[in-house]
Amino acid sequence: MATRLADLPKALLHDHLDGGLRVNTVLELAADIGYEDLPVTDPAALSDWFHQGGSGSLENYLEAFSHTIAVTQTAPSLERVAYEAVVDLAADGVRYAELRFAPTLHTAAGLEPTEVVAAVAAGIRAGEADTGCVARLIVDAMRQMNDSEDVAKLAVASRRLGVVGFDLAGPEAGYPNGNFRAACHHAGDGNLAVSVHAGEGDGTSQIWQALHRCNAKRIGHGVRIIEDTTVVDGVITGLGSLAAYMRDLRVPLEVSVSSNLHTGVFPTPAAHPVGLLHRAGFAITINTDNRLMSGTSMTEEFELLRRHHQFDLEDFHLVTRSAIEAGFGEWPERRRLIAEIDGHYRALGSSR
Numbered sequence: 001m002a003t004r005l006a007d008l009p010k011a012l013l014h015d016h017l018d019g020g021l022r023v024n025t026v027l028e029l030a031a032d033i034g035y036e037d038l039p040v041t042d043p044a045a046l047s048d049w050f051h052q053g054g055s056g057s058l059e060n061y062l063e064a065f066s067h068t069i070a071v072t073q074t075a076p077s078l079e080r081v082a083y084e085a086v087v088d089l090a091a092d093g094v095r096y097a098e099l100r101f102a103p104t105l106h107t108a109a110g111l112e113p114t115e116v117v118a119a120v121a122a123g124i125r126a127g128e129a130d131t132g133c134v135a136r137l138i139v140d141a142m143r144q145m146n147d148s149e150d151v152a153k154l155a156v157a158s159r160r161l162g163v164v165g166f167d168l169a170g171p172e173a174g175y176p177n178g179n180f181r182a183a184c185h186h187a188g189d190g191n192l193a194v195s196v197h198a199g200e201g202d203g204t205s206q207i208w209q210a211l212h213r214c215n216a217k218r219i220g221h222g223v224r225i226i227e228d229t230t231v232v233d234g235v236i237t238g239l240g241s242l243a244a245y246m247r248d249l250r251v252p253l254e255v256s257v258s259s260n261l262h263t264g265v266f267p268t269p270a271a272h273p274v275g276l277l278h279r280a281g282f283a284i285t286i287n288t289d290n291r292l293m294s295g296t297s298m299t300e301e302f303e304l305l306r307r308h309h310q311f312d313l314e315d316f317h318l319v320t321r322s323a324i325e326a327g328f329g330e331w332p333e334r335r336r337l338i339a340e341i342d343g344h345y346r347a348l349g350s351s352r
């Protein structure tokens, strides 16, 4: 494939606002508020620290977020990082993005959760206006906190600001998704779509609970669904009932290969099941998860897929279209984008 991956139009559904700050922005915001707990202050060294220091397990990975969260406790800082996220994604070829964040992590300096959402929404709108990338928001409840029902209410009440979904994030082990059924049902009762992190740090039971206790429409990661399949000679030859449900009902998986490598879910890019699942007909979407902590971009994720899973132009076309189809944003806007990306990929030679 002669096409530069950087030039391909892309779409993503799973990118954490507090996991995607520019290193220089972290340093500038820290200086603004006199935050002195960064491990290093040289930009290159801090970049390395974020990429390497916060890896090894999901819990360590999550710890790296304490710094990005500490420097985003004011409305201007939240607006800035949201704006920069859209600008950076657009520069990476992203035409449709759903950014997610947990508002109650940004209230330590006195902001109300509604003010947090409003600041992020303002940054998103400014980013959209400057780039043409369509960006929407998902509000996260953190499983280790005790506020999931309040966060779900906030999410439902924030729809007019561009909030299109509610998500459960944070550590999986010890936090069964079924425990958050009330919050997810509140979102659903408010006609807000639900996506749940599941099958990342913990096994298929979490995916089952996300689908059938939380009524999730999409699964964040979900790649451990491979444990409910039979693989022979590099091909999925059998599906358990949960895997069959996901494949046959086209439940979108928000796959993030680099993130899974950093948290130790799979040891190498080649060992990641994304290619197996894609070829077996699962609804795969490709995502960055945390661009800063994983040192990644959509172009980097596409490169991993090309190099280790033999993705070609038609595969990239399919996963991009799948992401926009699985989006929670307004259908007319997404339909327009599907026509646009179909035209772009077909002009490059895709026959899909």
Ligand SMILES: [Zn+2]
Residues within 6 Å of the ligand: 014, 016, 169, 197, 220, 289
């Ligand atoms: Zn995530």
